[in-house]
Amino acid sequence: MPSRGPLAASKPTTLPKPTMTLLKDFRHIILYGLILAILVFALKWLQWKFLIFDNSIDIYIGLVSVFFTVLGIWIATQIVKPKVETVIVEKEIIVTQPEKFIINETELKKLNLNSREYEILQLLTKGHSNADIAQTLFLSLSTIKTHVSNLYFKLDVKSRTQAIEKAKRLKIIE
Amino acid sequence: MPSRGPLAASKPTTLPKPTMTLLKDFRHIILYGLILAILVFALKWLQWKFLIFDNSIDIYIGLVSVFFTVLGIWIATQIVKPKVETVIVEKEIIVTQPEKFIINETELKKLNLNSREYEILQLLTKGHSNADIAQTLFLSLSTIKTHVSNLYFKLDVKSRTQAIEKAKRLKIIE
DNA sequence: ATGCGTTTGGTACTAAAGTATGAGCAAGTT
DNA sequence: AACTTGCTCATACTTTAGTACCAAACGCAT
Numbered sequence: 001m002p003s004r005g006p007l008a009a010s011k012p013t014t015l016p017k018p019t020m021t022l023l024k025d026f027r028h029i030i031l032y033g034l035i036l037a038i039l040v041f042a043l044k045w046l047q048w049k050f051l052i053f054d055n056s057i058d059i060y061i062g063l064v065s066v067f068f069t070v071l072g073i074w075i076a077t078q079i080v081k082p083k084v085e086t087v088i089v090e091k092e093i094i095v096t097q098p099e100k101f102i103i104n105e106t107e108l109k110k111l112n113l114n115s116r117e118y119e120i121l122q123l124l125t126k127g128h129s130n131a132d133i134a135q136t137l138f139l140s141l142s143t144i145k146t147h148v149s150n151l152y153f154k155l156d157v158k159s160r161t162q163a164i165e166k167a168k169r170l171k172i173i174e
Numbered sequence: 175m176p177s178r179g180p181l182a183a184s185k186p187t188t189l190p191k192p193t194m195t196l197l198k199d200f201r202h203i204i205l206y207g208l209i210l211a212i213l214v215f216a217l218k219w220l221q222w223k224f225l226i227f228d229n230s231i232d233i234y235i236g237l238v239s240v241f242f243t244v245l246g247i248w249i250a251t252q253i254v255k256p257k258v259e260t261v262i263v264e265k266e267i268i269v270t271q272p273e274k275f276i277i278n279e280t281e282l283k284k285l286n287l288n289s290r291e292y293e294i295l296q297l298l299t300k301g302h303s304n305a306d307i308a309q310t311l312f313l314s315l316s317t318i319k320t321h322v323s324n325l326y327f328k329l330d331v332k333s334r335t336q337a338i339e340k341a342k343r344l345k346i347i348e
Numbered sequence: 349a350t351g352c353g354t355t356t357g358g359t360a361c362t363a364a365a366g367t368a369t370g371a372g373c374a375a376g377t378t
Numbered sequence: 379a380a381c382t383t384g385c386t387c388a389t390a391c392t393t394t395a396g397t398a399c400c401a402a403a404c405g406c407a408t
Contacts (some may be wrong), residue, residue: 018267024189027403033264035278043235043239044264045219059178061217061235061238064235064238064239064243065213065217065238065242065243067238067242067247068238068240068241068242068243068246069242069246069249069349070246071242071243071252072242072243072244072245072246072247072248072249072250073246073247073249074246075243075246075250075389076247076250076251077246077250082260083259084258084259084261085258085259085260085261086238086261086263087261087262087263088262088263088264088265089259089262089263089264089265089266090265090267091264091266091267092267092269092270092331093263093266093267093268094268094269102268114353114355115354115396116354116355116356124335125335126334126339127331127333127335127337127338127339127340128332128335129394129395130336130394130395130396131394134309139355139356139357139374140356140357140358142356142357142358142359143355143356143357143358145397146355146356146357146358147355147356148395148396149396149397149398152396153398157301158396159301159334159364159395160335160395160396161253161299161302161303161338162301162335163301164301164335165298165299165301167299168342176401187381195356198383236407260381288384288385289384289385289388290384290385302368303364303365304365305364311388312384314386314387314388315387316386316387316388316389317385317386317388319365319366319367320386320388321367321385322366323366323368326366332366333365333366333394334365334366344390345373
């Protein structure tokens, strides 16, 4: 077996490809022709030699039969191209990809945060204070506090640092 | 070609597997024997028929040759298992690895945090309150506050959320 | 219209975080 | 011995965060 990757191969797929027959090229045809010609001469010689013994015609025929049978077999092995089995082996390549952050939509939906709460959560993780967020979103501090409290309830946490930790752990925030 | 993955195949490796021969079972042997017996009778008949015309011995031999050649080929196709070439095609699959965290030692040294401060920073990012940290490290709340304040000074931030954000951004904490 | 959820905002209060300052103590350095 | 540094702890204070409860305005669907 050739060298393979660190991970094992799996799911080998067999693809039978019965490509049949045909002589490879004209050189073979000429070669076969020559062989046959030589055989004709040999047979002629044998014919005359064996005809001296009239009874030996059976032996002669037998030899011819065997010879041509073997010849046929040999020709068959030459003209039949092998089946090709293609085995596809899956080779896994491990790639460390530079932070392709994917938001965990499943978790995010489970938490059922509304748009404001999620917006505030994003600012929260950036280290903004409630007052900052209020200014950014043009809302009163009270509103922010309400949203933040609801956010904590939904996230099942008790402080903004816990909220940040959980949000990042659940990958619902970058 | 069959359907393949998103990535192109590469490095096809050829493994010649010449699996040879042998009759499948005894039934075949008996079958071949019978066929040969029939052939012998046929030949005998042909022999006598053609001997009437003395000159036609060449034609007779020719027919025998052709017949047994074809027979040989046929036998070969029956008894010789096809050669099988196995082509292994490696199909590459990209696997993204979940990114190993590497602490940015350079930044960490620049900040010049002492061991306690770094320890507290770690607990901070996990969402622990000052009281929690005090309990964990068997220190008074005052001590934690002092350390945390010094930490903020060194990190140039004004709150624990900012500290967390900066620490993660600088990759000095997991 | 009525009900529901979202968003907004308020008051009052408690808890926690953060600042400022001072001080004790052990270990190592000059 | 005097000094520095890292770590500890305390007090007093301000600021921010967080909780609880309430309520108005709005959009939307039954």
